[in-house]
Amino acid sequence: MSSKPTFSNALSGWLMASPLMIVLALFLVLPIAMIVVVSFWGATEFSIYPAFIFDNYEFLFRSPVTYSVFLKTFMFTIISWALCLAIGFTVAYFLAFHIRTQTWQIVLFLVCTVPFLTSNIIRMISWVPFLGRNGIANQALISMGMIDEPLEWLLFSDFAVVLAFVHLYTLFMVVPIFNTMMRIDKSLLEAARDAGATGFQTLINVILPLTKPGIMIGSIFVVTLVMGDFITVRFMSGSQSANVGRLISNDVALLRYPSAAATSVVLLITVLIVIGIMLRFVNIRKEL
Numbered sequence: 001m002s003s004k005p006t007f008s009n010a011l012s013g014w015l016m017a018s019p020l021m022i023v024l025a026l027f028l029v030l031p032i033a034m035i036v037v038v039s040f041w042g043a044t045e046f047s048i049y050p051a052f053i054f055d056n057y058e059f060l061f062r063s064p065v066t067y068s069v070f071l072k073t074f075m076f077t078i079i080s081w082a083l084c085l086a087i088g089f090t091v092a093y094f095l096a097f098h099i100r101t102q103t104w105q106i107v108l109f110l111v112c113t114v115p116f117l118t119s120n121i122i123r124m125i126s127w128v129p130f131l132g133r134n135g136i137a138n139q140a141l142i143s144m145g146m147i148d149e150p151l152e153w154l155l156f157s158d159f160a161v162v163l164a165f166v167h168l169y170t171l172f173m174v175v176p177i178f179n180t181m182m183r184i185d186k187s188l189l190e191a192a193r194d195a196g197a198t199g200f201q202t203l204i205n206v207i208l209p210l211t212k213p214g215i216m217i218g219s220i221f222v223v224t225l226v227m228g229d230f231i232t233v234r235f236m237s238g239s240q241s242a243n244v245g246r247l248i249s250n251d252v253a254l255l256r257y258p259s260a261a262a263t264s265v266v267l268l269i270t271v272l273i274v275i276g277i278m279l280r281f282v283n284i285r286k287e288l
Helices: 007-038 055-062 064-097 102-117 120-125 136-143 158-169 171-182 186-194 199-210 212-228 231-236 244-253 257-279
Strands: none
Touching (some): 064 212, 064 244, 102 171, 120 231, 158 171, 171 199, 171 212, 244 257
């Protein structure tokens, strides 16, 4: 005998979910709504005032700086995502399929998390003595006779920015991929070997398709973190490069809150579009 949902059951369900809904409304929906509202406000040299004008968006989309900064942001994002995916997939694959005991899997996985026991700033600072003009990397290359003079582009450059991004965010790719790989039924791999598949064929036709949810979750983490990061770009480029996050940070520093809010809204919409495109390749809820 099937029981139909009653009003009291629906009401109790709403009451149970209400604390979470209140938290989401206060700490997620309301701040975003306020940013959207402020993005339409006006600003003078010394103050901001409530209004409903499109001046901030008009200035944003008419400025060639906006497009160059967004292109630079996409460049950082794509390169960092590709490198994080390559390194993260390799590390996760090694831990999941080449380390036989669970104890060593846990130990090595914890080793990967050791750098995250410190702050991002400290981890970025650690690259300065290594990549600097008189740093370890240049001195080693000179002593081996590979270069005659120090390489200037190792530090305070786009290369340094991408390197820092990969260093900071690769673990966000390792964790979901490793978690997905650990749930793959090992009998599928044995069946593939029994059918005569090579290791590469097993990787492409069995492991990779089953790991797509983890890859997508890790990609969402990396893409959103890189597109919103501004400290890394400012520090590792020596203020010689910029992304959208730095654009927002500069507006906030100059007290141009409506302009910063408008840029934030455009960045949020851009990130949501990118995530939406990524989710079209895999249904995470169905796959997990």
